[in-house]
Amino acid sequence: MSLDNLYRMRDAHKRMKKSEETVHPVTDEEMDLGEHDRTLADIFQPNNKKEQDKFINRFCYEEDPKMAKEIAEALADEHLLTPEQDAFLSKMLPQYNLRTAQVEQLQERMTPEMMAHMGSNDPRIQEVIDKIGPEKAAKLFAGEFDELAMSDKKKFKKIVAEMREIHDLETHEITANLNARVMENLQRFGISEEEYWRATKSGLTAETKTNLQKLADESVGWFKRALGFSKRGADELYRNFADQSEILKECDRHMKGIGRVLQGTLTADVRLAIQKAMLEGGEVKDKKETHTVETIQDYRRAKEDSDPNPAAIKERYRKFEEAELKKRKITPKDLAAFKAVPGNKKLFDGIEDAFVKEEATKRFGYKAIGALASLLSVLFGSATTMPDIERDVRNGLK
Amino acid sequence: MNMNREQLLAEMEKLAEAGDEKAFDRFVLDHFTEFPEEVQGKLLMNFYTENLEKRAGEAAIADIQKQGLQALEDLQKIKESVQKGE
Numbered sequence: 426m427s428l429d430n431l432y433r434m435r436d437a438h439k440r441m442k443k444s445e446e447t448v449h450p451v452t453d454e455e456m457d458l459g460e461h462d463r464t465l466a467d468i469f470q471p472n473n474k475k476e477q478d479k480f481i482n483r484f485c486y487e488e489d490p491k492m493a494k495e496i497a498e499a500l501a502d503e504h505l506l507t508p509e510q511d512a513f514l515s516k517m518l519p520q521y522n523l524r525t526a527q528v529e530q531l532q533e534r535m536t537p538e539m540m541a542h543m544g545s546n547d548p549r550i551q552e553v554i555d556k557i558g559p560e561k562a563a564k565l566f567a568g569e570f571d572e573l574a575m576s577d578k579k580k581f582k583k584i585v586a587e588m589r590e591i592h593d594l595e596t597h598e599i600t601a602n603l604n605a606r607v608m609e610n611l612q613r614f615g616i617s618e619e620e621y622w623r624a625t626k627s628g629l630t631a632e633t634k635t636n637l638q639k640l641a642d643e644s645v646g647w648f649k650r651a652l653g654f655s656k657r658g659a660d661e662l663y664r665n666f667a668d669q670s671e672i673l674k675e676c677d678r679h680m681k682g683i684g685r686v687l688q689g690t691l692t693a694d695v696r697l698a699i700q701k702a703m704l705e706g707g708e709v710k711d712k713k714e715t716h717t718v719e720t721i722q723d724y725r726r727a728k729e730d731s732d733p734n735p736a737a738i739k740e741r742y743r744k745f746e747e748a749e750l751k752k753r754k755i756t757p758k759d760l761a762a763f764k765a766v767p768g769n770k771k772l773f774d775g776i777e778d779a780f781v782k783e784e785a786t787k788r789f790g791y792k793a794i795g796a797l798a799s800l801l802s803v804l805f806g807s808a809t810t811m812p813d814i815e816r817d818v819r820n821g822l823k
Numbered sequence: 824m825n826m827n828r829e830q831l832l833a834e835m836e837k838l839a840e841a842g843d844e845k846a847f848d849r850f851v852l853d854h855f856t857e858f859p860e861e862v863q864g865k866l867l868m869n870f871y872t873e874n875l876e877k878r879a880g881e882a883a884i885a886d887i888q889k890q891g892l893q894a895l896e897d898l899q900k901i902k903e904s905v906q907k908g909e
Contacts, residue, residue, distance in 0.1 A: 546878065547873075549852060549870045550867065550871065553852070556856055557856060565863050565864040565867055566867050569867060587879035590879040590882040590886075591875070591878050591882050603885055603888045603889070603892075606888075606892060607891070607892065610892055651894060651898075652891075655893075655894035662901065669906070676902045680898050680899075683898075684895070687892070690884050690887060690888055699884065699887065703883055721842065724839060794869060794873070795848070795870070796847060796852075796866065799831075799851045799858055799865075800832070800836070800839060802859075803858065803862060807861055
């Protein structure tokens, strides 16, 4: 193949890839990058500090904290970037442009009307809207969404997937009375699988919960196989089965499998187990993250480990420094003499840097659920990016 | 009277320590406007994502029900066609 053809193929591939990616994240409508199609030179305009902060300290930081920090430091000191740093930014730029365009598209949906809709689904949101008005609520929400999209890729993708799920449900065929239709059809086809879910009838213990999840996983597996079977035509089945009675037997078996899951969707606890089985591929796993603050005990632990009070920071640093010096066989008794030697300053600076990094990483990683977010946010104050948190910790050491 | 950051934190910690989740949530909503804007944004986002997760789960169940009902119909058709000997 000629070089020219190769280039043409490469460009066509690029165009295809681009068009695949530039669709609306929720509606799949075509999306134009427009003003978001920026170059690095656009971002690094001297009057564009806010964008630079967003790109380096939030977006790039999430991908590679060490690299992002080094780049931020090099830029602050007006040093030239290394080829590796340059390559990293070039790799991140298209992703950043796409993400900012997606965020803008989604933010356009965050109107006062949408807030009102959200309020009708959640009394807490309604109460907030009553207090601050739908316009202010939409503005706050859109701002927080931007923050999240830049610094928490995993959560952003999860939210977008859920938005899609709901959008599809709301815009496609009418789903009202699905439960009633399920009941009618189970009766119509003479399927009764209540017995299968009997262990789940009353209050769930940890053991019955595990059992229920196992049942749900198993039945979802059968359900998926039955769906596949139902899509095969009779002709194909004739080719694969010995006789008619075999096909009929197989159909009955699959109808029973489907009926089992449908029956399960009529009970609250089973519905949850089926959702989990569908969404997680049947795997029972604990999704809790190490730094998720879900309970007051989690909060207490976070406060104990990361209390931002200067006295608490100094105390943690004292212990950190002691442990570091112990590794170097320097006892507290020799500390004063050791510190007095000017050549040892570098060592202490290094220990302080490591401490600040460890503290900031820990604090940055805390995510609180529900109203506990207020407790955590008030405790830690307004510093939310790594450089800001590091500054906060350093100030605490002064 | 509006509370400052320290007062809000002290009051929330007191409620949280008492383990009364409802009273804690009530306090946060009652004092919503006294929190800094970034905290207000975080709270709104948390309320939204929790609700979204619940609704997305319901949407997934609706999808299962729709697919299941369709599959029952398809399987019934296969049975009828086989019984007719087509």
